[in-house]
Amino acid sequence: MELALRGKKALVTGGTRGIGRGIVLALARAGVDVVTCYHTDSDFVGSLEAELKALGGDHSVVRADLTRPSDVAELLDHVKDRYGRLDLLVNNAGAISHVPYGELPQEEWQRILATNLTGTHLVIQHALPLLGAGSSVVGIGSRAVDAGVPLRAHYTATKAALVGLNRSLAREFGPKGIRFNVVALGVIETENFHALPEEQRTLMAERYGAKTALGRLGKPEEVAGAVLWLASDLSRYVTGNVIGVDGGIS
Incomplete structure (x- = not known):
């Protein structure tokens, strides 16, 4: 079955x-x-x-700093001038850190919230006319x-808030035919994973892979598959949902 996405217009943050x-x-x-947009210059x-x-x-x-x-x-x-509309918005840009809660500085709490939650809010709000x-x-x-x-x-709090935000927006904008969903990810192999020392990479793959029904980590293209489905008319009756792309992790 064809997804029939050719010619659609999309914005993907942090791409x-x-x-x-x-x-x-x-x-x-x-x-x-x-x-798509990025925060910091790199070879990528x-x-x-x-x-x-x-x-x-x-x-x-x-380039764009989504906290601004x-x-x-x-x-x-830029999107409006280039396309005049948006068929798909993917709020992917985010930040993460690992800090004991009792030692979490206010500045780091604010940084994670500003990027993961407030940045998403700003993008959606500015995208509404499109x-x-x-x-x-x-x-x-x-x-x-x-x-x-x-x-x-701090990171988990922002991702929980994202679920609530999307569910509320699904109800508010459903009458206008705009759908809002969240794709909840397990452990995905990215550049950061492959940059780890081989021993650490193997240990992580075995540890987290064993927690999944499929016995392995996910890949970016497998996340993309779910996004393509949500971009298509095949999912036109799906909104306000959290869809796990996690290999059956537990």
């Missing part, structure tokens, strides 16, 4: 690395025109631009909300 990059490239291969920016150029389509990669309202406004102005009937908004969440992970209370 030059890891899960976001996998989503951007999968959308581009499906014929979707994609704008140029390499993504080169891959997107080779795939063809109307894509762009721009002015940057978010400029990002969505979203219409049939549009899909996807938040990248985490199974940490269900499991509870030590040293990540």
Whole structure:
């Protein structure tokens, strides 16, 4: 069955690395025109631009700090000028750190909330004029909300808040035909995973893989598969939900 995504317009935040990059490239291969953004310059920016150029389509990669309202406004102005509408918004940009809760500095609490929650709020709010009937908004969440992970209370709090935000928005904007869902992830192999020393990488893969029904970690392209489905009309009656892409982790 065809997803029929060719010609759709998408914004994916934080799309030059890891899960976001996998989503951007999968959308581009499906014929979707994609704008994505990044926070910090790196070699990943140029390499993504080169891959997107080779795939063809109307894509762009721009810099934006999503904790700054002015940057978010400029990002969505860029999308408006380029496409005039949005069929898909993927709120992927995020930050994480591991700090004992009793030692968590106020500045770090604020940094994680500003990036993961307030940044998402700002992007959605500025995107609203570009979203219409049939549009899909996807938040990248985490199974940490269900499991509870030590040293990540601040991160987990933002991902739990993302679920509540999307459920409320699904009810508010459902009459306009705009859908809001969260994809809750297990442990996914990204550049950070592959940058670990081999012994640590093997230990992590065995430890977390054993917790899944499938016996392995996930891959960015497998997350992208769920996003493509949520972008398509095949999921047109799906909203306000949390969809686990976690290999059956427990």
